[in-house]
Amino acid sequence: MEPVRDSLRPPRVVLGVCGGIAAYKAVDVCRRLVDAGVHVVPVMTVEATRFVGEVTFSALASEPVQTSLFDESSPIPHTVLGQTADLVVVAPATAQLLARYAGGFSDDLLSATLLATRAPVLVCPAMHTEMWEHPAVQENLATLLRRGVHVLEPEEGRLAGGDVGAGRLADPATIAQRVLELLGRDEVVGTQGDLVGVRVVVSAGGTREPIDPVRFLTNRSSGKQGLALAESAARRGAEVTLVTAAPLVVRPELAARVTVVGVESASDMERAMLAAAAGAQVVVMAAAVADFRPKAPAEHKLAKGDGVPEIVLEPTPDILAALSNARRPGQVLVGFAAETHDVLAHGRAKLERKRVDLLVVNDVSQPGVGFDHDTNAVVILDDAGSSFDIPLTTKSAVADAVFDRVSARLSAHERKTPQP
Ligand code: C5P
Secondary structure, three states: OOOOOOOOOOOEEEEEEOOOOOHHHHHHHHHHHHHOOOEEEEEEOOOHHHHOOHHHHHHHOOOOOEOOOOOOOOOOHHHHHHHHOOEEEEEEEOHHHHHHHHHOOOOOHHHHHHHOOOOOEEEEEOOOHHHHHOHHHHHHHHHHHHOOOEEOOOEEEEOHHHOEEEEEOOOHHHHHHHHHHHOOOHHHOOOOOOOOOOEEEEEEOEOOEEEEOOEEEOOOOOOHHHHHHHHHHHHOOOEEEEEEOOOOOOOHHHHHHEEEEEOOOHHHHHHHHHHHHOOOOEEEEOOEOOOEEEOOOOOOOOOHHHOOOOOOEEEOOOHHHHHHHOOOOOOEEEEEEEEOOOHHHHHHHHHHHHOOOEEEEEEOOOOOOOOOOOEEEEEEEEOOOOEEEEEEEEHHHHHHHHHHHHHHHHHHHHHHOOOO
16 A cells, blocks of 8 residues: 655655766755755765765755665665655666666665665666667666656756767756656646746747638647647746647646637737737747738638639738837747758748747758657757757757757846846
């Protein structure tokens, strides 16, 4: 039987830290969890203590660090730690730890605790790309996933030694969020991220331009990328308004942080976006706005017997242009562009024409990219001339990459603007 947790007692989380360069980031995870009211019990491998001092964790966590299976005050520390934990998180988890856990080894305090617990376990791997992609590591992960272990995959980025690739430990804010989600602490989800206190507006979906009361012109946009953007911002702490022309449902644990405004046409979307953007620091136009609409939609349903109608089209309002004209100082404006050829050149020209800070370009001629897929591959262009390549990944990871750039711009603006 699952132990029943006293809801008044703070949740107890064992934070396992392995010996990798990313061990220093576990300090930030620890601090975020303690700030969110979690009782953090740090357990370090002996190798981890070579990267970060035990004193640092002992000072920040809720209890002193434990490293040894043989503790004079507690003869069986691993069973006590395992049985009393509401969750065990390992960050960073090295290839060595994943192998020991998958193989059922228990030769140190952390691996023994992992075997002695029935609480949910979250592992956050971090290692060099070659190691991460090695079949041995991937098979160990598959074994752990099959056994119900939660895995927070590493990100792409700069690794120790200057290499760039997959294997960088997930962001500490994301790890802390995931722990809180797994603990069912929905009320504190979104209180830890780098966008706390920031108002974000995101548009999503393909607009519907009426032909008559029952027919409309639209496009293939599913709104999935817009939803992923809204959820990423909410998870990082933002207050989000999602203006959507597609029927989208926000994940329950984030729903309190996302106000969904349903719209139909480009004109509706323009009105809703201008209203929401007036109080926002970040505006992301991910919607596939129709470029043309019927000039004079029929008031009554067009009947077959009336013959084939001639539909005259006119351009829709350019919402990004209107948002750019109404932009408040310091507001970050992000546009999207679906391209099929000369992607970078078209993207760069569009960034300037649309007067946006960031333009997220996707090459929709590639398999798995863009409309209606759960995956996407993009290049993020910024107005300083830099470009960031995000190879094929989930729309959620693309959303996180966009907000990494947005967040960097917001803090740069804050640094330039002295706060009262
Ligand atoms: O020019 P294009 O339609 O490719 O530009 C795409 C970007 O412009 C997207 O961010 C889209 O949401 C926005 N857009 C807009 N209003 C329109 C058409 C596109 O805001 N009428």
